[in-house]
Amino acid sequence: MAAYIHHIATETPEFIYSNEFTRERMKGWISEPRAKRMVEMIYDRTGIETRYSASDDFMKEEGGLFRTQEDGTLNSPSTGERNALYAKAARELAVxxxxKTLAECPQFAKEEITHVVFASCTGFANPGPEYHLMRELGLREDVERYTIGFMGCYAAFPALRMAAQFCEANAEAVVLVMCLELCSLHLQVSEKPESIVANALFADGAAAALVSARAPVAGRPFYRVHGFRSALVPSSEAHMAWDIGDHGFNMVLSAYVPELIGSNIREILGGILGKHGLAAGDIDEWAVHPGGRAILDQIEEQLGLGAEALEMSRSVLRDYGNMSSPTVMFVLKGLLEEAETERAMTCAIAFGPGLTVETAVLERCGAAIPPAAVEPAVMAQAQAAVV
Structure with a gap:
């Protein structure tokens, strides 16, 4: 029994910041000249133009969580203070x-939802966001709820895999999958390169999907799930990690991460593609988690992809930054919305602490932009020529 991703919806907090604004803010909070130059260089190379945040503190000197102190430096809120804002903002964003997801996919009524799978690594609350969305949307009380916590940027795949397994086992299952991260709440001003890189890349956002084994509705594109696979990059555990400190969550992010991923990606992909009788040349569309511009460059080079293959990933990175787990779902949604062909084999890839690489083979079915959607004048000329 096949499982289908019928719809993907996305949402962001209301506060948006340009890369130039956040770069200058960060330079203002750092005193050491060499670190200021590093901030300038790193921010200018991210490929990011705008990012969203659940906090408006960065626009003002006297914020609620983040405040500029008398000496010009940024205060360092406790983990508890940051988590309190997560609990409030995540609840609002999840609901x-x-x-929005149910409104955009009317073939599923809220009463039909049987499972909620929620993934997040940027905060903790119990009752959590998945509980509140059930209450505020009026879902059935016997809906099964699962939280996938602290897995990082690749968590969308364990969440979607779990949803697909529920649906393959039960034809009546309808699963709401949600990935929600508020990375900006863990901003830490430091002169360490890995801290500057994390501040320059990460942002806030959320994505949701409806998954079931029900036959998809004609006229709108969807994904058929073929399979998932997990892999670990050898000797890489120390290069990416995410732990809890007294002043927020701490990111360990080595400069070698793009190279480690690039040097192993062909072998890792060979596992899942070979399992389905495919090779890289059989993939029509690539949905790669844009962990950073250097990672996308490595993937493109090592797989021998054309310049347009990762265009959607680069577009998401440019407009939203790295939102951790929801980011690859933003890419998948973008591919659905711009689909012009009736079918495309899609390979989706995400990376996270460990280094862990999660992959999925999906089949995109249906076109969002019909082939007939051409300029009326061009159509009229073609018809005249036939006559």
């Missing part, structure tokens, strides 16, 4: 996104 808003769940409502």
């Amino acid at each position: 808003k996104l769940a409502r």
Whole structure:
């Protein structure tokens, strides 16, 4: 029994910051001249133009969580203070996104939802966002809820895999999958390169998907799930990690991560593609988690992809930054919305602490932009020529 991703919806917090604004803010909070130059260089090379945040503190000197102190430096809120804002903002964003998802996919009524799978690594609350979206949307009380916690940027794949397994085992299952991260709440001003890189890349956002074994509705594109696979990059554990400190969550992010991923990606992909009788040349569309511009460059080079293959990933990175787990779902949604062909084999890839690489083979079915959607004048000329 096949499982289908019928719809993907996305949402962001209301506060948006340009890369130039956040770069100058960060330079203002750092005193050491060499670190200021490093901030300038790193921010200018990210490929990011705008990012969203659940906090408006960065626009003002006297914020609620983040405040500029008398000496010009940024205060360092406790982990508890940051988590309190996560609990409030994540609840609001989760409810808003769940409502949007159901409104955009009317073939599923809220009463039909049987499972909620929620993934997040940037905060903790119990009752959590998945509980509140159930209450505020009026879902059935016997809905099964699962939280996938602290897995990082690749968590969308364990969440979607779990949803697909529920649906393959039960034809009546309808699963709401949600990935929600508020990375900006863990901003830490430091002169360490890995801290500067993390501040320059990460942002806030959320994505949701409706998964079931029900036959998809004609006229709108969807994904058929073929399979998932997990892999670990050898000797890489120390290069990417995410742990809890007294002043927020701490990111360990080595400069060698793009090279480690690039040097192993062909072998890792060979596992899942070979399992389905495919090779890299059989993939029509690539949905790669844009962990950073250097990672995308490595993937493109090592797989011998054309310049347009990762265009959607680069577009998401440019407009939203790295939102951790929801980011690859933003890419998948973008590919659905711009689909012009009736079918495309899609390979989706995400990376996270460990280094862990999660992959999925999906089949995109249906076109969002019909081939007939051409300029009326061009159509009229073609018809005249036939006559």
